[in-house]
Amino acid sequence: MPLSHHDQVNLLKDILTNQQTDCCGSVAEYQQLERLIKSLMVNTNVDGAIKTILEDVYQYSQNGVNASDLEQHIEANRNQLSQWVNDIGPFS
Secondary structure (H helix, E strand, O other): OOOOHHHHHHHHHHHHHHHHHHOOOOHHHHHHHHHHHHHHHHOOOOOHHHHHHHHHHHHHHHHHHHOOOHHHHHHHOHHHHHHHHHHHHHHO
């Protein structure tokens, strides 16, 4: 059963929250973020206001896939992660 766009936003928020809280992540998580964001970007039911945030998170994910030190990448973006989680909250 496919996830609704609300479920996808909640999953996106959960992954970002976990990375921000635990300061760790994996390449697989970044790849999952990319897949979620691609799906949300083409979904016409998704509020246009969240799409700018999704573009920023997508860039963060791409940088994470290519990062040599994932902990450092997350730490460098920790404040932004918190902001994204807060900004995404109303859409979940």
